[in-house]
Amino acid sequence: MPEHSAAAARWLAEFERALRAADAAPLEALFRADAHWRDLLAFTWRVKTASGAGRILAALKRCANESGASGFEIDPGRTPPRRVVRAGTDVIEAIFRFRTARGRGSGVLRLVPEGEGWKGWTLLTALDELEGLEERAAPRGAEPDPDVLIVGGGHAGLSIAARLKALGVDALIVDRHARVGDNWRKRYQALTLHNQKQVNHFPYRPFPADWPTYIPKDRLADWLEDYAAKLQLDFRTGTELCGAAYEAGRWTAELRGRGGARTLRPRHIVMATGVSGIPNMPDVPGLASFAGRVMHSHEYVGATEWAGRDAIVIGTGTSGHDIAQDLHSSGARVTLVQRSPTLVLNIEPSAQLVYALYSEGPPLEDCDLITASVPLALLRKAHRAWAEQSKKLDAPLLEGLTRAGFRLDEEDETGWQFKYLERGGGYYFNVGCSDLIVGGKIPVVPMQDIEGFAAEGARTKNRVIPADLVVLATGYLGLDALLLRLFGEAIAGRVGPVWGFDEEKQELRNMWTRTAQPGLWFIAGSFAQCRIYSKYLALQIKAVEEGLIPDVIPRADLEAVA
Numbered sequence: 001m002p003e004h005s006a007a008a009a010r011w012l013a014e015f016e017r018a019l020r021a022a023d024a025a026p027l028e029a030l031f032r033a034d035a036h037w038r039d040l041l042a043f044t045w046r047v048k049t050a051s052g053a054g055r056i057l058a059a060l061k062r063c064a065n066e067s068g069a070s071g072f073e074i075d076p077g078r079t080p081p082r083r084v085v086r087a088g089t090d091v092i093e094a095i096f097r098f099r100t101a102r103g104r105g106s107g108v109l110r111l112v113p114e115g116e117g118w119k120g121w122t123l124l125t126a127l128d129e130l131e132g133l134e135e136r137a138a139p140r141g142a143e144p145d146p147d148v149l150i151v152g153g154g155h156a157g158l159s160i161a162a163r164l165k166a167l168g169v170d171a172l173i174v175d176r177h178a179r180v181g182d183n184w185r186k187r188y189q190a191l192t193l194h195n196q197k198q199v200n201h202f203p204y205r206p207f208p209a210d211w212p213t214y215i216p217k218d219r220l221a222d223w224l225e226d227y228a229a230k231l232q233l234d235f236r237t238g239t240e241l242c243g244a245a246y247e248a249g250r251w252t253a254e255l256r257g258r259g260g261a262r263t264l265r266p267r268h269i270v271m272a273t274g275v276s277g278i279p280n281m282p283d284v285p286g287l288a289s290f291a292g293r294v295m296h297s298h299e300y301v302g303a304t305e306w307a308g309r310d311a312i313v314i315g316t317g318t319s320g321h322d323i324a325q326d327l328h329s330s331g332a333r334v335t336l337v338q339r340s341p342t343l344v345l346n347i348e349p350s351a352q353l354v355y356a357l358y359s360e361g362p363p364l365e366d367c368d369l370i371t372a373s374v375p376l377a378l379l380r381k382a383h384r385a386w387a388e389q390s391k392k393l394d395a396p397l398l399e400g401l402t403r404a405g406f407r408l409d410e411e412d413e414t415g416w417q418f419k420y421l422e423r424g425g426g427y428y429f430n431v432g433c434s435d436l437i438v439g440g441k442i443p444v445v446p447m448q449d450i451e452g453f454a455a456e457g458a459r460t461k462n463r464v465i466p467a468d469l470v471v472l473a474t475g476y477l478g479l480d481a482l483l484l485r486l487f488g489e490a491i492a493g494r495v496g497p498v499w500g501f502d503e504e505k506q507e508l509r510n511m512w513t514r515t516a517q518p519g520l521w522f523i524a525g526s527f528a529q530c531r532i533y534s535k536y537l538a539l540q541i542k543a544v545e546e547g548l549i550p551d552v553i554p555r556a557d558l559e560a561v562a
Contacts, residue, residue, distance in 0.1 A: 028057050031053040037122075040536050041126070078106075093109070095370075100127065107126055108124040147169050154175075175237055175239065192217060242255065272524070280475045337445050343412050383415045406444050498522055
């Protein structure tokens, strides 16, 4: 057995013995002082992180006996233990398996040298399946009142629906669009995914090997439609949730669709509408006086009718840049209006640095487990290094943008992915628009220079910028606004903020886990996040349905964590 495999096997054996020991000292001795333990349901039935040897020890001692965890061993069917660098640190990384009183689990261990031996630096324990309630190939279809109502039929909704169906839980997806995949199909023609195909596979069905690296939006839309059909997911198009109230263990969910109004009584509602749902329509002074057409970026579908005409795009995130480039390439004269500094990086290689793991060789399942195993503190450390590397790689582009009057986000330290995780945007992967700005083909005007709008365009101190079209690429309101609109103040207040990190818990707020409102769940994020965490969300819903866990986290558990 190679040295690193032997070291990991010894650590796991000592860990199992220490879990059963009455004395805490053997367990504490296994971890570095700055260690992290992340649990995905296996020990705690929560998505939970503990940092520091003392906190890890206290948390493990509280739940080790009840979890019944045992049988810790290197998983011979997974990527074998290996030496890798994670967050700038050389480690032994090992994937292992174990059992709990309720099912089967897997995990990732990272060891670092200390003294003459190895100590645990990070530990992930994740529940894979419930004993006697394993995934099955042909589960039943949804009943008239499904167990679970999924709101939103994009990649998040389809991912959780597929996981629930595999566990035999009745689920119905509702989506306001007329056709599955229209959330991509109806967007602007030039749109493609900005990360690579190997990162974006769906649960149970990877993309075809001969598909392009960056998938075009229409091909993706057709894939969503085919995915729902092939997996026989219950999907009601042209239907939206108007509001819901909770009483006696069930929701009264009011739906509106092409067939009129309907009420359903599910036990669970999963919000799968994405990180951003409601278009942000800022109050732009004088815009009502503008004689041309005004639209939000979600309404923009193409540039053909604007060839040879003038356009102003307000906003310099991804949509603003993409739309400006699309208009320019179709022959429109475009001015880009910048509201705030923006992080810019080239799509290759800079934007793909964070996904390097998925090109290292381990199979997708192992990459996903390794990704989930990185605690927040180390994730930030890794992303700081990638952000610094990106700035060096992209220095010529960034210098050119600065000369062109584009304001770069100089305060950013952790890169584009943390902007997404913390605020849902504020960055652009350059696929050509930045080069047009540097070359003077798309001028940039600061928003503070716009004094207002007249019938013929935007007024500045010295001139009028002509326009036939104004596109508000101004982003979306967060999930909190949608929660308030659909469920009211009482439930929104009970749940609290959704998305963004809870620094104490070191997890995204209210994502993929039980909330303070029984029967209300959230799934959002990238294709990879939804593929990974839909599994753990589905297991929790199944466990609630089977009476294995309560539908809210007990107050005593919350107080113990605090």
